[in-house]
């Protein structure tokens with residue numbers, strides 16, 4: 001990325017602070033929101049230039065966290081500091097109003113002003129911050145140009161495609177020089193085809209953004225493509241964080257395992273075996289002691305009609321469901337015997353399913369390839 005290609009997030013006039021806040025730069029937050037029936041307590045930290053994705057199931061608290069960062073939902077505890085400046089801290093009664101925060105927000109449906117042109121939409125924020133009209137329009141034109149929308153400056157939102165509207169929303173959010181950019185499900189409003197292009201484009205823009213960006217998504221692919229680091233939230237609490245690769249390789253909850261498409265079990269490791277239940281051990285290539293996770297892809301599972309000769313990593317199970325999964329068939333199984341109740345996903349070719357004459361409720365044996373299991377400390 002060349003310097004010239006970088007989006008200048010340092011202020012409408014492009015004025016920098018000369019690195020005066022270096023060291024304290026970025027996001028430092030503990031977001032506590034207690035609503036009685038729902039409690040959020042999430043600690044977030046990010047350096048300038050980092051993109052964080054908040055990922056989690058419905059109702060986990062992602063939007064509440066984003067709204068708290070924007071100042072739209074007051075904190076009941078914790079703190080929010082940006083580049084060393086405290087924007088909110090209930091314990092010392094400090095709270096900067098949403099409009100006073102150096103924060104840009106892109107809402108799910110973009111919320112562009114329908115009666116204003118793309119240029120006027122982008123110029124709106126700087127005008128509200130007191131920038132003279134001509135300067136605000138020049139800045140807006142420059143931002144639209146960088147977004148490849150110079151030809152659409154005079155277009156009203158209803159005549160823009162989903163991807164174009166999103167770029168206008170991004171330009172509008174950047175126009176006030178935010179130190180924190182918030183994106184709520186940035187690709188949710190787009191159809192599958194547009195999503196592909198817009199995802200790649202948004203990735204370029206976010207990679208060029210110099211301050212902190214936080215996005216909320218349900219979609220692991222969006223999170224993986226767009227973010228440097230994922231924070232998975234469940235029931236108002238962070239349950240796992242790391243780079244997309246770390247999270248995908250070492251899931252720590254069932255939700256994350258499903259998201260990244262792995263089977264995940266927890267047990268007690270002793271050397272090369274992780275004991276999952278009495279009489280049920282899973283051999284792994286890693287050597288571990290104590291509480292451990294073991295994960296493997298559905299493609300590592302083989303189904304048999306009879307107990308396999310090599311009894312290692314094999315257990316009886318029942319076919320609980322089958323569905324197409326790309327060019328494979330995903331078979332859902334429920335363990336029996338020592339594996340009673342253990343859920344398992346297996347990916348088989350259509351030929352394998354036909355040869356086994358598999359049907360719902362069938363009793364089978366499953367075996368898992370030793371070299372495809374991955375064990376790590378819990």
Ligand SMILES: Nc1ncnc2c1ncn2[C@@H]1O[C@H](COP(=O)(O)OP(=O)(O)OP(=O)(O)O)[C@@H](O)[C@H]1O
Nearest residue numbers: 035037038056057058059060061062063064065218
């Ligand atoms: N304005 C509100 N007042 C009271 N409760 C709310 C409000 N908004 C959300 N909630 C509740 O707070 C919890 C967290 O919701 P939130 O919208 O933050 O989750 P989410 O992770 O963004 O979910 P989704 O992916 O479904 O958007 C839920 O139990 C929800 O019902």
